[in-house]
Amino acid sequence: MLMDKVKCPLRELKEKQGGLLKYLNKLDNFVDDAFxxxxxxxxxxxxxxxENIPYAGKVxxxxxFGKEVDELLQTYTRTRAAIYAQAKxxxxxxxxxSVSDRKILFRALDGELGKDGLEELAGESxxxxxxxxxxxxxHLRGLYTKVRQAIDNGANALVEAGALDKDNVITHYIKHYYKKHLEEAQGNAKIAKALSQSKFFKRKDLTWEQKQLLEIEDDAAFAITNTILEQKLQxxxxxLLKEFADKFAIDESEFIALKTGEPRARGLQRGAGDEITARKDGLGSSADVEYVRVSDESVGGGVKKYGALAGKYVPKEIHTALKEAEVFGREMARYNHFYYKIIDHIKVNVTVKNPFTHAYNFVxxxxxxxxxxxxxxxMKMFGKAMSRDGEFKKWEKFADSLGLDSHLNDLEGVIKPLKGDVQKGKLRKIGEFLYMTEGSKSGDFARRLYALEDKIFKIARFKKNxxxxxxxxxxxxxxxxxxxxxxxxAAMKDAQYHYVDYSTHFNGTLKLADKSGVMPFIHYSVKATPMVLKAAMKKPHRFLMMQAVMAGLGASAWLGDNEKENLAKPKWAESGVLPNIFGLKSWTRVGSTGWYFNSGRLMPGFRFDGFDKLEFTGGFVMGAGNIILAGNSTLGxxxxxxxxxxxxxxFSRSGELVKSYFPPITLGRYARQLGEQAIADITGLDIxxxxxxxxDLGYGGILLRGVGxxxxxPEKEYKKEVNKVKREYAKLVPAxxxxxxxxxxxxxxxxxxxxxxxxxxxxxxxxxxELERKFKLYKDVAKKDGVKLDIELLRREKAGGFGGADPFKSLKFGS
Structure with a gap:
């Protein structure tokens, strides 16, 4: 569906546990019921x-089965995020x-210590x-015992879940990674998949010397973490596959029975007919449910790749949902194609790597x-986060362990491989610093700040709950x-629910528009807008307080004379009756100066005026097309x-692509403008x-543009508007x-x-x-703003005129 259909999580908890959470008042419940x-x-x-309009169902x-699937997948996503947080x-x-301790610990876990006096054997020690x-x-003995037990327990749990054959359990197991092949696999799902099935990743009869020749990653911090991470994810x-199998899957005999309408066909056991009838009530009949058979391929050792779903039939909708959630592996996921990765990469460049966007997001x-x-x-949580207070770290760690997510997870994914240490040259380090790649100091700093802009508020709400x-x-x-x-x-779900939960279902049509770059940031707007409406309805006194503040600052499009104020702004900066849900002007004048602030970006939800208003402009796709094909800027x-x-x-088109889609402050728009200003100052060139x-903008003007x-x-804009009225008026006068x-x-x-x-x-x-009224009004407004306009309309005559009835002096046509 188009809306993010999530019932207030704390209300659900209250309904389950009765007397708890009395602070949920009647107005909250009324608004939730209304929605x-x-x-x-x-x-x-x-x-x-x-049922009645072609393709409407897809759009x-x-x-x-949306509700049931969403509940399972949301739990899966949060648990996956928690597992990854624990791994970090x-x-x-x-x-x-120390490095030496980590290497010794790895050899111990790999069964390579304690061989003195024993015959050296290849493979299993x-x-x-x-x-x-x-x-x-x-000092390492206790730690070794804990880690060994954790890995062995993980293996036993996989055996019990049917995800690992007991005959394939390895003594002294720790997963092997080889540096050369890890570098090849980074960022390439196909290579990663191929290498994971190759001799370099599989446990093989190799001596320690042979492993070293293949550059085994022997840093215990990397190997232990990734071993436990992969076990938990598996x-x-x-x-999850078992839950879906129990809830939605049918085997081949049931599938045939549903198709033929013979519930006891093909040797089904007694009572199976009732079960199928129940399934029909829950899943629909074969006439309105399209089933898909899940592959029963093996990953070796008698273990099925798709677990309890292997060889079973599930509704097509559920099969698609599992693919999109990457449950069937990233190589099958719809949005794993390199094109979608490029779009997400550009999103990261223009948001995560843009410090000015951080400020707007926070406000x-x-x-x-x-x-x-x-x-x-x-604000208390913000203060603790900025001062690196131990309490914030404690709450962040606890929230992470429960699956806290942020917009960064939506852009870059929750599960990313934990990388080992790689030696890098100076030029590569400089390049990564400027491009703000993950792993560079600038890149990690930007990502940390961007994640905190969500996390601080979600953790504060979580703690309050x-x-x-x-x-x-x-x-x-x-x-x-x-x-x-x-x-x-419930406390965590509520916190994410109130500050945009990116793990919940998102309309498939809009998700495609978002991920394809046609409407690249619509995910946030679609989920934030209903939440803003709910919040305003639940806390009307707070909404009115915000209106009073905005009116006092001259920023309200509702409490003021918008028509007069728009006269001093360019068309693209004007505010209509509904610039956004809060009624905050898109551009607000700073005092009586000619400077204006892009205030509309400060509010969450859809915006209907300004640069980023809700309209179909083609997003990144149209912008890049304008540059590459037509030699125009992204705005045309x-x-x-x-x-x-x-x-x-x-050269000009390449430069514009870099300017528009690279990190703005180091390589893109603002970096380039600052560079051009410096060159102009040094050389005197008019660039x-x-x-x-x-x-000329100047250095200060460039940075001010960044903050909006x-x-x-105003004089130019007043003249433009008054002359426009004059031209309209001339059309009503005889020539x-x-x-x-x-x-x-x-x-x-x-x-x-x-x-x-x-x-x-x-x-x-x-x-x-009406035109005379506008003309007088515009000139009066301009005069009060200190702008005198020497422009007049046509003057009335006492007599004469066109046909003896027109009271205006005639003029030459087109004047």
Whole structure:
């Protein structure tokens, strides 16, 4: 569906546990009920459209099993995020060991220690665990035992889940990674898949010397973390496949029975007919459910690649959902194609790597926090995060362990391989720093800040929720063990729900538009907008307080004279009646100066005015097309002259691509403008960036543009608007037929006069009066703003005129 259909998680918890969470008031419940009714009505319309309008079901994303699938996949996504967060914590913990300790620990886990006095054997060692422990330095023995037990327990759990054959369990197991092949596999799913099935990744009868020749990754911090991570992910996947199999799958005999309408066909056991009838009630009959057979391919050792679903039949919708959630592997995922990766990469470049976007995002979340009533808690959490307070780290770690996610996860994915240390040359380090790649100091810093812009508010809300639960039940909020799993899950789900949960289902049609770059940031807007509406309805006093502040700052499009204020701005900077859900102007004037601030970006949800308003402009796709194919900027302005050579065209278009889609502050737009300004200052060349008024921006002006501050020319805009009224007015006045040999001019003048003669006189007068009102109003507004306009309308005459009835002085046609 189009909307993010999630019931208030804490309300669900309250319904389950009765007296808890009394602070959920009647207004909250009323608003939630109202939205549920709207969603119910939308569902009915969508289902009707699916049945009666071709392709409507796909566009509206009608799903027969949406709720059940979403619940399972959301839990899967959150658990997967939690597993990854724990893995990062493991890596950081083991990284505190010395390099020599990490290498010794790896050899011990690989069964390569304690072989003195024994015959060297290729492959599996006969060394007992006790002898390995004795061979380790004393300070590593306890750690080795814990890690060995964790890996072995992981293997046993996989056996029990049917994801690993017991005969394939390896003594002294730790997964082998080889540096050369890890580098080849980075960023290439096909290579990664091929290598994972090759001799370099499989456990093979190799001596330690042979492993070293193949450059085995013997850093325990990397190997242990990735071994445990992959075990947990594999186990989680196996459990999820079993849940889907139990809930939705049917075997071949049931499938045939449904198709033929013979529930007891093909030797089904007694009672199977009732089961199939129940399945028909839950899944629909074969007439309205299309089934897909899941492959029963093996991954070796008798283990099926798709676990409990192998060889079973599931509804096509569910098969598609599992693919899109990457449960069937990234190589099958719809959005794993390199094109979608490029689009997400560009999104990261223009948002995550743009410090000015960070500021807007943070203020946007602040406004949402104020509406929700979380402002003070969020600011306290922000202070602790910025001061690196231990309490913030504790709460962040706890929230991460429950599957906290952010917009960064939506852009770059939750599960990413934990990389080992790679030696890099100086030039590569500089290049990565400028491009802000993951792993570089600048890149990691930008990603950390971007994630925190979501996390701070979600953690504050999460903590606030747990404090309410703890107060109801009478214990300290820091005693995490006293919370039930349901309470923790609901508190976390609620926090993500109120600050945009990227793990929930997103309309398939809109997701395609988002991921393909046609409407690249619509995911956030679609999910934020209903939440803003709900928050405003649940806390109307807070919404009114925001309106009062905006009016006081001259930023409200509702509480002020928008028509007058728009006169001093260019068309693209004007605000309509509904610039956004808050009524905040797209561009707000700073005092009585000619400077304006892009205030509309400060509010979450859809925007209907300004640069980033809701409209179909083609996004990255159209922008790149404008540059590459037409030699225009992303906004359609020409970059080239008619006499430019091919080399000059290639250079200008390449430069515009870099300017538009590379990290703005280091290589892209602002870096380039700062560079051009510097070159202009040094050489005197006329290449300095210009503002809207064709004046040099200067270094300060370039940086001010980044934060959304621009200078307009009110006098220029007033003249433009007044002259526009004057031209409209001239069309209502008869033209003097020129005494000229130019027959075309005479023909146009006569046609103009004849058209006026046919017009209704009262309507004509009404239009003139309206234009006269506008003309006087515009000049008065300009005068109050210190701008004197020496422009006049046509003057009335006492008598005469066109046909003896027109009160205006005639003029030459076209004047």
């Amino acid at each position: 549920e009714k709207v969603e119910g009505g939308y569902d009915k319309f969508a289902n009707w459209a699916d 509206l994303d009608v799903r027969k 914590q493991f890596k950081e913990h083991f990284g505190n060991l 006969v060394v007992a665990t006790e002898k390995i422990v004795e061979s380790l330095p004393e 186990l989680q996947k196996a459990n 946007s979340n602040m406004s949402l926090a104020f509406l929700h009533g979380d402002f003070l808690e969020s 747990l404090e309410a639960i703890a107060k109801d039940r009478g214990f300290n909020v820091n005693d995490f063990k006293k919370f039930s799993p349901d309470e923790l899950a 302005y020409s970059l080239e002259g008619e006499d430019d050579t091919m080399l000059e065209r290639i 300095a960036p210009k503002d809207y008024n064709k004046e 501050v621009r200078r307009f020319d 003097r037929v020129p005494d000229s040999k130019d027959k075309d001019k005479m023909r146009k003048a006569k046609a103009h006069n004849e058209k006026l003669a046919k017009m209704d006189k009262s309507k004509l007068e009404e239009k003139k009066r």
